Structure formats: C-alpha cells, structure tokens
Amino acid sequence: MSIFGGLFNNDNDTKKQNNSDNAKLRLHKEELDINKYSVQKGEVELGKEIIEEQKTVEVPVTREEIVIERKCINNESSNSCITNEEPIKIPVNEERIDVDKRTVVTGEVSAHKRTIESTERIDETLKREEVLVNKIGNPDVVDSSSNNQ
Template sequence: MDRNLLDQLQNGDVFGTDGEKIGSVGQVYLDDVTNEPTFVTVKTGLFGAKETFVPLQQAQTTADGVTVPYTKEFVKDAPNVDADGSLTPEEEQRIYEYYSMDYAAADHADRREVVDAPAAGVVETERREVADADSVVVKDESLQVGTERRATGRVRLRKQSYTTTETVEVPVTREEVVVERVAVDPNSAEARDSAADGEVEVTTYEETPVVNKTVEAEKVSLGKRTVQDTETVSEELRHEDVTIDGDTDRDGRLR
C-alpha cells in the first residue's frame, strides 16, 4: 500500500463512534495477501501504557487518523492480547469474536505473524504457501431435511333442513252421563216435592290434546388445529475419500 498513507495511519489517533478520542495508534498489522491494514493497536490507559487491538474492517480514515464503529469503553474492554509483533490464530480468533466478526478458521489456520517492519511500529504477515501439485477433488454429501406445506383435503360445513314425524300417546279423560234409578217412598217429602214437572241439566267435559313446540339451538363452527407428528426420512449419502499409494523414504515421506 502507499507508504505515505501507512505513515499517516501509524502516526494518527483512533476515534470512536461519538467522535471521542480513544487513543493513539501503536502498531499497524497488515494482511499478508492484500497488504492492507487489518488491525491497529490503540494506546490507552495511564500514559498510553496499554495497547488494545481494534479491527479496521469497518473503519474510516480521516486526516487525524481513523474512526472505528465502537465506543471508547468497548475498545478498552477488548481481550488482553500482547502487542508483541506476533498474533497466534487463537489470539486473532479472540479478537474477531469480541468484535462480533466472522472468523473463518480455514483462512487463518496456516497464517503466522512475523515482525518485518518497513516502518516503525508496522507489522506484516506472511502465509506459508504449498507448491502447486497434482490434486483430486473429493466430495461429501450431507443430508438436509426440511418441510413443505401441501393441501391434504377440503371440508365444508353446510346447513340443511329436514322434517320428521313424532307420534306420542297422550292419556285424556271424558265424562259420560250415567242414569241411575233408585226406589223411594211415594209418601216421602222428596216424592211429594217432585210431583210437578221439572228438568235437571248436567254438563259433561272431556280432555283434548294440545300441542306446543319448543326450539333448541346450537352453534356449529368449522376450524383447524395443528397436530405435531414425526416422520422418518432415509436417504443414501455418497462420500469420497483419498488414499495415498507410493514409495516412501526411510522417514516415511513419499518420494
């Protein structure tokens, strides 16, 4: 990268999201592939005695240094990693995890930090490279099971009317006229009083069925409910691997 820009970053300050100065830049760590700044250490604490790592992934350079999307207190509480010019993969992963950044182990497992500062306080990284050779691609299938929603049926609720006939036997009573004849003494007072013509009237009654209808009502609703169930899914998976055949030397290495 441009040496003047690197020197400007090295000699600048680090500011937080609220514009407050967090501290001055201590060291700059460069990516070994892109040669771009990856981390800076910020001198904090009393007289700048402590150096804290800050990633530059979302930082913005300014005339006075660099502004990072973090507060001063958040940076000061970062993991305690010695700024000794070397970062192990474990230390680098701790920094990434603290700042909620993705850390791909495959991209960092073969990295080692070396001190080769072209300017004071600048640390560069280099990556161990593997010489090009014949290679094969192996594949490994994995099973991913999800669910999909499909219709299984349709239900309708329809109202219809029909009639039925109900027969009920109802007991009823009625009155009948009964004529009774009883002999009496002709000389009795009762016989003498009824010598004149007369009539007697009797009213008869009977019961007749009276029908009344009563109505009962209920509300019928049509709804759905979800029932949890489990189904077993089986699928064959294809896996590939490699074996190495060839002559070896006395140390067990392939020749």
Template sequence: MATYDVNALLSATAYGSDGDKIGKVEQVFLDDNTEEVTFVTVNTGLFGTKESFVPVDGAQQDGDRLVLPYTKDVVKDAPGVDADQHLSPAEEEELYRYYKMNYDGTAARTDRDRTAAGTAAAGTAGTAGYAGTERDDRYATDTDRNAVPATGTTAGTAGTAGYAETERTEELDRDRTAGTADLDRDRTGVDDGSVVRHEEQLHVGKERRETGRARLRKYVVTDHETVDVPVEREEVRVERTPLSGTEATAGTIGEEDVEVTLHEERPVVAKETVGVEKVGLEKETVRDTERVEADVRKEQVDVENDADRGLTDRDRRDRI
C-alpha cells in the first residue's frame, strides 16, 4: 500500500479520476496496527455539508492534491456513514462492496485512529490495549476509530490490559445517541420535512463620483501673414519743349545743374491687440446605458433515494 503524508492530507483537496474537484479532505483514518492510511472522508454535497467515506487504496497524493481512483459522482453517492461514529463490520463491508473492493473481514479485526482536520499525528499501536480512547467491548472485532483532536496533539501510546472498558462503553453509547440526531445535520428543514431554498438577487444602484477636471488654458501661437499693399513712387523722365519769341533770343551758354526730389511710398507695419471672442466652459449631462454583469448563487434541492441502493434506515440521507 502506498505511504501518505497525514499532515498534507488534512489540508488536501480531493479530485476524481476524471480530474473533477470533489471537495476538501476532512478526516484521515489510520490502521492502528500498520499505521497506514486506509480511509479519508471528503466534503461533498451542497456547501460541503456531507462527508463521504473513500478508501485510499489506489489514490495518488501530490502535495495538497489527492487524486482518487473514483469519479466525483461515485464518491458523492457513497453510502451515508456517520463520520462521528465507529464503523461496524456491516458498514465497512458495505463501503467496500460499494467501491467494488474485496472484503474478507480482516479489516474488522484492526483498530483505526481517526485524525480530525488539523495538525495531528497517529499514535503507536498498543499490545493488550490500543492508542487513544474510546473502544467498546461489544465491537472487540470491529473497526474502531478513535478521534485525535485537530490541535496538533499526538495520540497516546498503548494502554494496558486493565483499561476502563466500562467508561468507554458508556461514552460510546452517548455518542451513538447523539449521532442519531446528527444524521440529519445536513438538512436545514423544519419538522414537516421541507427546506427553505435561498438564492441571491442582483440589485444594481448608481453612485456619483469625480472622473476628472477640465480647465481653460490660453497660450500664444505665432502665424505668418502676407498682405499686398499698393505703393507709389516718383520717377524722372526728360521732357523737351521748344522756345519761342523772346525766350529764344536771350540766354547764355554755360553749365547748370538742376535737382529734382523724388518720392516713393513704403509699407509700414504696425500691430495692435484686439479682442476677437470670449471662450468659456459649460457642462452638459450625457445619458448612456451600461450593461452590468455579475454571478449570483442559488441553492438547488436534490433528493437522493437511497432505497434504490439498498441502504439501511441508519444510512439514509437526503443531499441538500
């Protein structure tokens, strides 16, 4: 049989042979003689309120993963055995038969320590006595399971032959009486056998929040402009006019310079700053529609008819 790390199993998640997640490993059961892991319980059902017994023969442990050689449906539909009570030979045989494993009755002659969820280690098997507490003489050949608290406590070593059997018998009877009520702990219904189904409803509201700020900022941009300006200028040309009469008789010969002043217009550039427009900010409300998506949970109610599997009244449970 393979060797398993008990502490790792207590924080492991069980997966089916098809890779589907089944649930968290809740309890680990050890053989008191061999100290080998033989059974684990796995949380199944809605919200993991049910514990299913699964033999670990053929399972593979990889860190916090425990891959069982059964599918999720097979584990979920396992016979309902109260995890808080000892297994009788009939119950253990029924589990082996359900998982199609050979049962020769030898398993009923071994004691098992149950390690509850937490950090714990199994104790050393005894000789005349056995590790831990709780054993009933009426099931001296049965598979007894002893609870080890989930607080890092290590189960005690072997007791002596003179262990107080009467006290254990009375305690076991009290456990079985309380266990009758615990069979229905997965049910949330009332006395009439009904359950209240809940579901989440999606309510969408609105909130107003600041998304940003807008401001006006004025800056200078330089543009180049070209303007055509009409201009005038004076030019000189020679104009000859013949003399007549007395103008032609009087005169002297000599040199003479005559100056004429010429004028022209040139463009003169001048700039002035003038206001051209007034710019302001105005807010307006734009309406739009957004689609909101969210996941909502709801409870489903299934009824398992255990009569089809031939289970006893003690094992019959409804899965909610």
C-alpha cells in the first residue's frame, strides 16, 4: 500500500504513478459539449378553395308590345272598294339577357421563411475532481499549484 493509503482508485483513466518518492494523480472535470441540429417542426401548405355563391342581379330590360285600338265610326260612306289588301306588319322587339362569366385576378398570396434567433437557457450540473490531501501525522506539505479550478 502507498503512503496515501486508499486515496487512489484503480480505474484505468486515473493513471497513477506510485513509488516511494513521488506519486501522480490526474484530476478530471466535466464540461458541456453543446451541439445543435435541425428538425422539421411542421410545414405550411398553400392551396386554393373554390367557394360557390348565388348572385342575384336585377337587370332592367325593355320590350315592345302592340296596342290595338278600335274606334267606332258611325257608318261613314267611303269610295273604296272592298279588296284583299296586304296585311300590315309591325315588328315587335324585346331585349334579351346574355350572361357570360369571366375570370379576374383579385389578389395574390405569397409565403416566405425567415429565421428568428433566440436564446435558450441550459441548466446542467457539472462535476470536477479536486485533489484531497490527507495528512497523517505532521508531514510538511508544500502545494505549488496556484490554480484551484
């Protein structure tokens, strides 16, 4: 057994060197190793939906009609003979409605991505090894290390 007794453990990473005049002990500490990676959070799909609606529009139209007026004439004499005459033709018109549809552009939708930077807080417990000097008796010990990390 060494002069430090059971102070050293026997794992391979400790790498102790021990003889009667000197000894070495490697100290370890944990550090954070932070890596970032990208994951797909979701997606946005743009599409179109067709909505049908009934539209009622009142359009004024005109039409013609023939008005027949009859007058009573009290047996007036006439020099005309009764013959077959050509009939009178009067054209009658009306407005009709012709409905067509046309497509017009009413707007435009665009989409783009933007990157937002933020900060996330990570709280983690880290371990480190410190040397433990156990004095047995009254030996003189000089600690030459100035950094106690």
